[in-house]
Amino acid sequence: MGMMAEEAKIMQIQLKCSCGEGSCPEWAIIELQGVVEVQPDFQEQLKNLKIGQICRSSEDTYTFTIGYHELTGSKVPMKKPLLVLKKIKNLNIEDNADTNPSNPFKMELEVIGIIRHKILFKTRPKALINRPQPVVKERKQSSKSGPLHYLVQDYRDGASMLIVVTSMLKLHNLLLDDVIAGHEEGSLSGKDGSRVW
Amino acid sequence: MEMEKHLNCSRGGAESVLGLKPSSSLSIAYHPEYGPHNDIVLLELDEKLLPDVFNQRVFIRGQPDDDAVLCTQSKTYAVKFVGTSNSVCLVPPSNQSGMRRKLQDHEENGCDLESASVIKLAPGSMEIVEIAPRLDKLKSLLSQAPYGIEDASEMEVEGLGRDEKGLYKWGDLVNEIQASDEELKSGLQSLSAFEIDGYWRLLDETYMDMILKMLLHNCVLLDWTLNALDEDEVLGVLESDGFPRKVAHHCLSVYGDKLQEGGCKPFWKLNDKRVSVHFARSVLREAEGNMKMERFLDEWRRKVPIGMETSLEILEGEILTEKIGIEIWIRAFRASSLPSAAADRFSILFKERPRWDWKDLQPYIRDLNIPGVSLEGLLLKYTRRVQSSSHEEPVFTAR
Numbered sequence: 001m002g003m004m005a006e007e008a009k010i011m012q013i014q015l016k017c018s019c020g021e022g023s024c025p026e027w028a029i030i031e032l033q034g035v036v037e038v039q040p041d042f043q044e045q046l047k048n049l050k051i052g053q054i055c056r057s058s059e060d061t062y063t064f065t066i067g068y069h070e071l072t073g074s075k076v077p078m079k080k081p082l083l084v085l086k087k088i089k090n091l092n093i094e095d096n097a098d099t100n101p102s103n104p105f106k107m108e109l110e111v112i113g114i115i116r117h118k119i120l121f122k123t124r125p126k127a128l129i130n131r132p133q134p135v136v137k138e139r140k141q142s143s144k145s146g147p148l149h150y151l152v153q154d155y156r157d158g159a160s161m162l163i164v165v166t167s168m169l170k171l172h173n174l175l176l177d178d179v180i181a182g183h184e185e186g187s188l189s190g191k192d193g194s195r196v197w
Numbered sequence: 198m199e200m201e202k203h204l205n206c207s208r209g210g211a212e213s214v215l216g217l218k219p220s221s222s223l224s225i226a227y228h229p230e231y232g233p234h235n236d237i238v239l240l241e242l243d244e245k246l247l248p249d250v251f252n253q254r255v256f257i258r259g260q261p262d263d264d265a266v267l268c269t270q271s272k273t274y275a276v277k278f279v280g281t282s283n284s285v286c287l288v289p290p291s292n293q294s295g296m297r298r299k300l301q302d303h304e305e306n307g308c309d310l311e312s313a314s315v316i317k318l319a320p321g322s323m324e325i326v327e328i329a330p331r332l333d334k335l336k337s338l339l340s341q342a343p344y345g346i347e348d349a350s351e352m353e354v355e356g357l358g359r360d361e362k363g364l365y366k367w368g369d370l371v372n373e374i375q376a377s378d379e380e381l382k383s384g385l386q387s388l389s390a391f392e393i394d395g396y397w398r399l400l401d402e403t404y405m406d407m408i409l410k411m412l413l414h415n416c417v418l419l420d421w422t423l424n425a426l427d428e429d430e431v432l433g434v435l436e437s438d439g440f441p442r443k444v445a446h447h448c449l450s451v452y453g454d455k456l457q458e459g460g461c462k463p464f465w466k467l468n469d470k471r472v473s474v475h476f477a478r479s480v481l482r483e484a485e486g487n488m489k490m491e492r493f494l495d496e497w498r499r500k501v502p503i504g505m506e507t508s509l510e511i512l513e514g515e516i517l518t519e520k521i522g523i524e525i526w527i528r529a530f531r532a533s534s535l536p537s538a539a540a541d542r543f544s545i546l547f548k549e550r551p552r553w554d555w556k557d558l559q560p561y562i563r564d565l566n567i568p569g570v571s572l573e574g575l576l577l578k579y580t581r582r583v584q585s586s587s588h589e590e591p592v593f594t595a596r
Contacts, residue, residue, distance in 0.1 A: 011372050013257040
């Protein structure tokens with residue numbers, strides 16, 4: 001196969017959708033500041049593990065209880081809809097193989113959902129130290145009976161910080177299965193749009 | 198009871214979250230298939246682009262080292278990735294195929310907790326911003342193999358063994374050029390490219406000159422009216438002169454305008470300006486550099502058919518003039534050969550001349566197209582404006 005002089009060219013990637021506009025499955029986002037950490041013992045058993053409880057306490061208010069923390073938030077419409085895309089690699093068996101015999105694969109992005117609302121929690125969490133315990137037998141309180149989850153947030157000057165990094169995206173980053181993180185030459189901005197560092 | 202920790206079911210999904218009623222609550226758990234799912238990404242799109250997506254009319258174009266670009270039928274967008282430090286938990290709808298849990302299991306385990314599951318934490322999402330189409334590459338690709346005499350003569354001998362290097366079909370261009378279909382078509386048109394045997398080609402300039410000259414020669418010889426050329430007759434004669442019909446037709450469309458056809462016979466009128474500009478270009482090409490204005494005008498007028506205009510006004514964006522001593526000199530400087538990116542464009546312009554009068558500069562920047570930025574904005578960003586007094590014309594220099 002000594003004919004590799006030319007780099008394998010990739011074909012255009014189509015956004016495909018097998019659902020119509022009206023019937024695109026709606027996904028939801030629950031967004032909170034910080035990172036939810038799990039007790040080390042449970043890190044391997046995440047599947048089906050309960051994170052916390054969301055309660056809609058009033059028309060406009062939602063609370064999210066994680067471990068000993070309670071966050072308050074609301075349901076907000078997305079300013080622009082988010083499409084949920086799945087990267088699919090297919091064998092390139094189309095009859096326009098005259099354009100690209102050296103590349104056997106074709107990549108597609110399938111639209112598998114749309115997000116129009118999210119439940120956003122951006123307040124500082126309230127500590128629930130005296131949270132009433134459910135009526136549960138107390139006989140076997142193992143030493144690891146504390147909350148499984150705790151919320152870790154980054155505080156600067158007393159206010160919780162949202163950091164947003166924008167970067168250009170190279171096509172090969174999009175194609176790889178790795179986490180899309182874009183270039184290093186991004187720009188950072190704090191919650192109020194000011195540069196963080 | 199371990200029910201508090203592990204849920205035996207994950208029946209609920211997005212609809213449980215979005216439809217949560219006041220004074221109700223919902224457990225949130227990790228989905229049984231929770232994981233990085235790097236094959237799932239989020240893309241933010243304006244509502245008005247959604248019909249294009251659902252009609253399969255949106256593509257991501259480019260080669261691996263290019264910046265990712267998204268194209269609809271008519272517009273081009275750069276794709277950025279916006280990462281966030283927030284935890285963005287994605288909750289799929291409960292009946293998502295491929296992520297479905299057997300409902301039977303749930304019922305058997307006596308699961309009746311209202312719950313919803315998080316399948317993935319999204320590190321961020323992709324956003325798009327409209328950009329000008331990246332068409333510079335189009336000219337360089339098509340210039341690899343311009344259509345000339347050799348191609349015309351072997352036209353009838355199409356074989357499979359033909360060397361296809363440097364030749365591009367529409368499908369190839371779409372993979373290489375980061376522009377929407379409409380913008381690509383428009384780019385091909387402004388390059389006067391044409392399609393033959395499925396390939397998009399640029400006509401070699403000398404060959405084009407040959408065809409045009411033959412056409413004008415025939416007009417005189419056969420007493421054709423320049424204002425009403427019979428397409429069939431013209432193409433027929435040119436074909437017998439050795440020019441393939443398709444190529445001759447292309448020449449007509451580049452230098453002529455089709456007359457509104459009342460009947461079924463297509464008629465063409467030669468476009469004086471385009472013919473005139475063509476000959477100006479060929480005079481300058483033969484001179485290979487600077488020419489004295491007098492000599493240029495002389496040779497130009499000799500080539501152009503009688504009656505067609507030969508004033509310098511029509512050469513806007515084609516030539517630059519310079520006074521050296523008492524002589525005026527002229528040289529070719531074509532707007533169409535300049536890069537389309539603003540920064541590069543101004544850089545080349547100021548290399549050519551450090552100072553520009555507005556009337557000279559304008560033809561070289563009026564086609565700059567940066568969505569969201571006006572021409573004034575571009576001038577502010579890339580030039581310094583100098584005006585010695587209010588009744589003098591402003592002059593522009595590099596910033």
